[in-house]
Amino acid sequence: MAVEKMSLAKALNESLRKALDTDPKVLVMGEDVGKLGGVFRITDGLQKDFGEERVIDTPLAESGIVGTAIGLALRGYRPVVEIQFDGFVFPAYDQIVTQLAKMHARALGKVKLPVVVRIPYGGGIGAVEHHSESPEALFAHVAGLKVVSPSNAADGYWMLQQAIQSDDPVIFFEPKRRYWDKGEVDTESIPDPLHAARVARAGTDITLAAYGPMVKVCLEAAAAAEEEGKSVEVLDLRSMSPIDFDAVQRSVERTGRLVVVHEAPVFYGSGAEIAARITERSFYHLEAPVLRVGGFHAPYPPARLEEEYLPGLDRVLDAVDRSLAY
Amino acid sequence: MTVENTAARKPRRSSKRVSAAKKPTGSEPQLVQLLTPEGERVEHPDYDRHVADLGPDELRGLYRDMVLTRRFDAEATALQRQGELGLWASLLGQEAAQIGSGRALRDDDYVFPTYREHGVAWCRGVDPTNLLGMFRGVNHGGWDPNSNNFHLYTIVIGSQTLHATGYAMGVAKDGADSAVIAYFGDGASSQGDVAESFTFSAVYNAPVVFFCQNNQWAISEPTERQTRVPLYQRAQGFGFPGVRVDGNDVLACLAVTRSALERARRGEGPTLVEAFTYRMGAHTTSDDPTRYRHDDERAAWEAKDPILRLRKYLAAQGHADEAFFTELDAESDALAKRVREAVRAMPDPDDMAMFDNVYADGHALVDEERAQFAAYQASFADAPQEGK
Ligand SMILES: Cc1ncc(C[n+]2csc(CCOP(=O)(O)OP(=O)(O)O)c2C)c(N)n1
Numbered sequence: 001m002a003v004e005k006m007s008l009a010k011a012l013n014e015s016l017r018k019a020l021d022t023d024p025k026v027l028v029m030g031e032d033v034g035k036l037g038g039v040f041r042i043t044d045g046l047q048k049d050f051g052e053e054r055v056i057d058t059p060l061a062e063s064g065i066v067g068t069a070i071g072l073a074l075r076g077y078r079p080v081v082e083i084q085f086d087g088f089v090f091p092a093y094d095q096i097v098t099q100l101a102k103m104h105a106r107a108l109g110k111v112k113l114p115v116v117v118r119i120p121y122g123g124g125i126g127a128v129e130h131h132s133e134s135p136e137a138l139f140a141h142v143a144g145l146k147v148v149s150p151s152n153a154a155d156g157y158w159m160l161q162q163a164i165q166s167d168d169p170v171i172f173f174e175p176k177r178r179y180w181d182k183g184e185v186d187t188e189s190i191p192d193p194l195h196a197a198r199v200a201r202a203g204t205d206i207t208l209a210a211y212g213p214m215v216k217v218c219l220e221a222a223a224a225a226e227e228e229g230k231s232v233e234v235l236d237l238r239s240m241s242p243i244d245f246d247a248v249q250r251s252v253e254r255t256g257r258l259v260v261v262h263e264a265p266v267f268y269g270s271g272a273e274i275a276a277r278i279t280e281r282s283f284y285h286l287e288a289p290v291l292r293v294g295g296f297h298a299p300y301p302p303a304r305l306e307e308e309y310l311p312g313l314d315r316v317l318d319a320v321d322r323s324l325a326y
Numbered sequence: 327m328t329v330e331n332t333a334a335r336k337p338r339r340s341s342k343r344v345s346a347a348k349k350p351t352g353s354e355p356q357l358v359q360l361l362t363p364e365g366e367r368v369e370h371p372d373y374d375r376h377v378a379d380l381g382p383d384e385l386r387g388l389y390r391d392m393v394l395t396r397r398f399d400a401e402a403t404a405l406q407r408q409g410e411l412g413l414w415a416s417l418l419g420q421e422a423a424q425i426g427s428g429r430a431l432r433d434d435d436y437v438f439p440t441y442r443e444h445g446v447a448w449c450r451g452v453d454p455t456n457l458l459g460m461f462r463g464v465n466h467g468g469w470d471p472n473s474n475n476f477h478l479y480t481i482v483i484g485s486q487t488l489h490a491t492g493y494a495m496g497v498a499k500d501g502a503d504s505a506v507i508a509y510f511g512d513g514a515s516s517q518g519d520v521a522e523s524f525t526f527s528a529v530y531n532a533p534v535v536f537f538c539q540n541n542q543w544a545i546s547e548p549t550e551r552q553t554r555v556p557l558y559q560r561a562q563g564f565g566f567p568g569v570r571v572d573g574n575d576v577l578a579c580l581a582v583t584r585s586a587l588e589r590a591r592r593g594e595g596p597t598l599v600e601a602f603t604y605r606m607g608a609h610t611t612s613d614d615p616t617r618y619r620h621d622d623e624r625a626a627w628e629a630k631d632p633i634l635r636l637r638k639y640l641a642a643q644g645h646a647d648e649a650f651f652t653e654l655d656a657e658s659d660a661l662a663k664r665v666r667e668a669v670r671a672m673p674d675p676d677d678m679a680m681f682d683n684v685y686a687d688g689h690a691l692v693d694e695e696r697a698q699f700a701a702y703q704a705s706f707a708d709a710p711q712e713g714k
Contacts (some may be wrong), residue, residue: 034616036546057551059516060483060544090484091518126412129466130481267691296695301680303412303463308677308699318702 011153030082046119062092101144124177134264140241149173153183158191173186175213195239197247203233206257221316256287288326376581382645390602397658404409419606426579439488455668484517497711505590513544533590541605546618573603615685
C-alpha cells in the first residue's frame with residue numbers, strides 16, 4: 001500500500017503525471033499550463049518533465065483548444081485540456097456540444113473521442129465574475145458527454161486517470177475551493193468505478209446526495225445533525241452523467257428521505273433530475289418529497305454575497321428539518 | 327530582434343521558439359513614435375498634424391492624466407494587499423496607451439473596455455472609485471455605461487470586440503458621425519470573437535477602432551504564443567489598415583488613435599491599432615510573474631517609461647516648472663486618500679441584491695425564490711446566532 005496525504009490539487013497533479021508517464025499518447029493542453037503550471041498549479045512541473053510537445057501552452061482561445069483536441073483525438077492522441085475557469089468554457093461550448101459529444105455516434109461508432117475537459121468550477125473563493133459558476137447541468141444534458149466531479153484527493157487522483165482512459169469525452173469538474181483540502185490517497189488501491197456513487201457517511205434517517213464541493217458541507221451537516229440525534233447518510237454521487245441512480249435508490253429505500261444538494265442553480269439542475277427519477281423509482285418508500293438545496297435563479301453574485309448564495313451548513317440543515325417534519 | 331525577423335527566420339520546431347530572451351525590445355521598424363524614450367520629439371510625416379494643436383497646457387494635461395492614473399492604480403494595488411479588494415489588475419506601464427487613446431475620443435464616442443482600462447475610464451470621467459466595486463466584490467460593474475459612454479469591464483476575453491462592432495454598425499445605421507473603440511489584449515487577439523469582429527466590421531464598414539494593447543504577455547504566455555506575425559498586420563487580411571504605435575509614447579498613441587477615429591467618422595471603416603507596450607507588474611494581484619519572465623526584461627522596459635519620457639520633454643521645453651510637479655504630487659496624494667476612504671466606506675450589498683435586476687420585466691421564479699430566501703433569513707432573526 002502506498003498511502004500518502006496530499007491536497008486535491010496535488011493529487012490531480014500526480015494523476016496527470018502518472019497518465020503522461022504511462023501513455024505516450026496523453027497530452028496536456030491549455031492556457032498557462034506550461035511554465036506557470038496553470039493558474040491553480042494543477043499542471044505544475046509537468047512541462048519541465050514531459051516537454052513542450054506533451055504539455056502544451058495554447059493560444060488564448062477555448063474553441064481552438066477543444067476543437068484541436070478533437071482533431072488530435074481523431075489522430076490517436078488523448079488530450080486532457082484545461083479550461084482556466086468555469087465561466088470561460090463557453091467559447092468552447094459549441095465545439096463540445098455540437099462536435100465532441102456527437103462525433104462518435106455520427107461515425108457509427110468508428111471514431112473515438114477520448115478527450116478530457118478539466119474545468120475548475122464552483123464558488124467560495126471570493127473571485128470576480130465568471131470565476132465561480134457551476135455549469136455542470138448544461139453539459140450533463142448533452143448526450144455523448146460524461147460528466148464527473150471528485151470531491152476529495154483520492155477521487156481526484158483516480159477519477160482523472162479513469163477519465164483519461166475512457167474512450168468517451170469526459171467533462172471533469174474540479175471543485176476549486178477544495179483544491180487545498182488534504183486527504184489520503186492510496187496510489188495502489190483498486191479505485192471505485194468512475195461513475196459509481198459512494199456512501200461517504202452511513203445514516204438511517206435521511207439521505208443527502210451531493211457531489212464535488214458540497215460533499216464536505218453535507219458531511220459537516222451530518223455531523224451537526226448527529227448532535228441533535230439525527231442519523232444522516234451522505235452520498236457522494238461523483239458522477240453527474242451517468243448518475244448512479246441504483247445507489248441513490250438503495251439509500252433512499254433505507255432512509256425514506258432525500259435532499260439533493262449542489263451549488264448550481266436549482267432550476268433545471270441535477271437535483272431536478274434526481275428528484276424525478278427517485279420519485280418514479282421509490283415512490284412508496286418516500287416519507288417526504290425529495291427536496292433540493294442549491295443556487296438561485298440569478299447570476300452568481302459578487303463575492304461579498306456568495307456566502308448567502310452558496311448552500312451552507314444552515315441551509316442544508318434547514319432542508320433536513322423540513323424533510324423530517326413531513 | 328524584431329517580431330518579423332523571428333517569424334521569418336525560424337519557421338520550424340515550436341519547442342525552441344518561445345523564450346522571454348528573444349522577445350522584441352520595442353525598437354520596431356514599423357513603430358509610430360513621436361517622442362523617444364529620451365523625451366525627444368521626433369517628426370512623423372503622417373501623424374504630426376494630429377497633435378499639432380497641443381500646447382503646453384494640453385501636454386501638461388496628458389502628463390497629469392498619466393500620473394494620476396498611475397497613482398490610482400498603485401493605491402488599488404495597495405488596497406488589494408490590505409485585503410480591501412479581492413483582486414486588482416494593474417495598468418502599470420500602459421498609461422500612455424490608455425491616456426493617449428482615451429484623450430483622442432470625443433464625448434459622443436463609445437468605449438468598450440476589457441478589465442484593465444482604468445486610464446481610459448479616467449479620460450471618460452468615470453469616477454475611479456466606481457471601478458473598484460467589482461474588484462472588491464460588491465458588484466459586477468458599478469456604473470451606468472451610458473452616462474459616460476464607457477461600457478462595463480468585460481472579463482471574458484475578446485467578447486466586447488463584437489459588442490463594439492455591433493454598436494458601431496448601429497452608429498452607422500443612425501447616420502451619426504461618432505466612432506466606437508474596443509480595447510483588448512494581445513492574448514485576446516487569438517479568440518474567435520475577435521476574428522469575427524474583424525470580419526463583421528470590415529464587411530459592414532463599421533466605424534470602430536480596435537485598440538490592442540500588446541503588453542507582451544497573456545498571463546504567462548508571450549505574444550509569440552498567440553501569433554507568428556506582428557498583430558497589426560493581421561488587419562490587412564480582413565481588408566482594413568493596421569498600425570503599430572509605440573504604446574509608451576502618449577503623443578503617438580493620441581495621434582494614431584485620432585487618425586483612426588477620424589477615418590471611422592469619414593465612413594471609411596475600421597482600423598486596428600496595436601499599441602506596443604509592456605505590463606510592468608503582475609497580470610493581476612493573484613499572479614506570480616517570476617515563474618515565467620525575467621527581471622531584466624522589465625528593466626529594459628522601465629527605460630521606456632511613458633511618464634518619465636513626457637516629463638523629460640516637458641522639462642526640456644520649459645513647459646513645466648517644479649511648482650507644477652509639486653502640485654501634482656499633492657493632487658496624487660489627495661486622489662489616493664479619496665480612493666482609500668471611498669473603498670473602506672463602500673458598503674457590502676444587501677443580501678437581497680442578488681435577486682435584483684435579473685430580468686427587466688420580472689420573473690415569477692425569481693420572485694418566489696426571493697420571498698423564500700427572505701423568509702429563511704428572517705427565521706434567524708429571533709433565534710440566537712448560531713456559529714457557521
Ligand atoms: C475566455 C477567457 N479565457 C480565459 C480567461 C482568463 N484570463 C483572464 S486574462 C487572461 C490573459 C489575457 O491576456 P491579454 O489578452 O493579452 O490581456 P492582458 O491581460 O495582458 O491585458 C486570461 C487567460 C478569460 N478571462 N476569458
